[in-house]
Amino acid sequence: MSRTVTTSQTAARLDVLAGTGRAALVGYLPVGFPDVARSVEAVTTMVDAGVDVVEIGVPYTDPVMDGPVIQRAAEAALAAGARVRDVLTVVEAVAEHSGGTVPALVMSYYNPVLRYGVESFARDLAAAGGAGMITPDLIPDEAVEWSAAADAHGLDKVYLVAPSSTPERLRLTAQASRGFVYAASTMGVTGARQAVGRRAEELVAATRAAGAARVCVGLGVSTGDQAAEVGRYADGVIVGSVLVRTLLSEEPWAARLDTLGKVTGELAAGVARARTTGGVS
């Protein structure tokens, strides 16, 4: 398999963290909620509070992989006029704010990227300093065009695997991914859950066995203890809805940012203690 670029910002970051004995905390927020400027503030707040990799969501009218919290934020962002190109503004801000130490991945459903132009999007994302893209409704089988563009611009291609994925599909997806493979902890959509099931750990093991070098776990992680549990066996812990929820409150904006920072800090602490205490707080 020929690749024009073999380095991955995200993989490099995960490897550095692994060298210090811990998983990465990957934090998701949508661009444009409540508006573009404040979404930049929220993302940088999250970075300052200990997120290692950021995931910036492109709001979309039909987010079939998202639960009510992220749906509500996306709907509000669109109503406030968020555009696809605004994601590049946030990516640039993350690169600048972190001095390039925090990789910024875009999470987008496929149609907004298709409409922007897949090659143009890859070019502009790379130029903005972005690390790559997570594609919740694009499987490697349909990703010929995105894969070529990502390769040409040295971007990560983060595909998902699920507890229902067959060994054959795990192999296909592991092979097609760059950066890491996103393991959905459970069958379902984004949102907080009581517990992250045993299936997540089994899925990470199966995905590694299928050839994936790095596997991060998302869906349902909302507490420091859950982050600690997942951080014990995964290369990264992906958190979204619980962070977005802090921004959906009626509190003044500064108070919402404050809560976002605190929640992020608890999750970061969970990830940090995962492998030293076996996840027990």
Next chain:
Amino acid sequence: MPEQPEQPEQPVRDALTETLAHQVAEKLADVQGPYFGQFGGRYVPEALIAALDELETEFRKAQGDPGFAAELSRLHRDYTGRPSPLTEVPRFAAHIAGPAADGTAPVRVFLKREDLNHTGSHKINNVLGQALLVKRMGKTRVIAETGAGQHGVATATAAALLGLECVVYMGEEDTRRQALNVARMELLGATVVPVAIGTRTLKDAINEALRDWVTNVDHTHYLLGTVTGPHPFPEMVREFHRIIGEEAREQVLERVGRLPDAVAACVGGGSNALGLFNAFLDDAEVALYGFEAGGEGIESGRHAARFSGGAPGVLHGARSYLLQDDDGQTRPSHSVSAGLDYPSVGPAHSWLHDMGRATYEPVTDAEAMDAFRLLCRTEGIIPAIESAHALAGALRVGRRLVDAGESDQVLLINLSGRGDKDVATAARWFGLLDEGTTEGDQ
């Protein structure tokens, strides 16, 4: 005109060359998914791929199993009431043009009467086929989306017949507009879940059904109601509706001794149209017309005309023509007919459109309602407003043929559903109800 943003260049798909080479050898009527030309595919979360694979495997097995065909035929005959009749409508046809000099009508019009099926539309054909597959897969629960309620009612019916749990997702807006159909589904034992996010209509009901499916896929089948969605749905739903065209072809041959000159159907997702078209796809001399909802007119921006006012994109698992803005966000559709009020269309229609095999034209709300009333008054048949779009479009095609000097023409129209559900809407449209009356099932 609404904004018509420049379309990004179509991608070159390596696998496509192979698929196309395969398709060249086949009849158009038998093309298999996942791709119809550059359209179709599986743009869905990985979590659903195993279920789609299982469904495809079960469907292929059933296709090769005479027992499955026999069971489905029995249900078609004893439960649905197939074959549905072919009705010639001369008093309606007289409104295309008066008799020629020799006294004969220049255009004869025949209706394929899917409105006479049990549950009142073509939807039952697909629902029974999929419900039998559900039993074979050992799943116990079905979910469905519905706009006007036709597919929801059909699914609730099949679930009752086969003892399956049934949940129907319906936009909150539509549950209000179609209160009587909600009651119908509940009488049949289904649970109707109002969807209160996004546009609160069919598009969002599909989103919510997909979220349910991702969560409950181990014991749940998503009984999708039209020729859209991820592979194998577009091909499979076409297969379950191809009986419409097969019967109609035979009936027209028997009645007039030759194939029709033109075939017309309304196109929302496009299942009734594809079911009828399919039997004629490889007869180049038969013109095919699909009529989309032109709503208040293309220039108003309030329509569901994907071919006139949309561009290729991806929605709900398939690549197809789509109403979208510059950013690839789905634009809301509009139509007086809830069944045509959908921003995308089945990928096979996009394929037939781009290769020029079928012609797609918009029909406005007003044109459809005029044709609705005309059929009521000339033939004593109350059509679904969806089907009235096909009637209006066929009148247009017929007049064009006569203007071009053609005579002895035969026009076949799919009367895909009956209009009982639309009586309140029609009564309001024509001012037959007192102001303030909102009762009824639209």
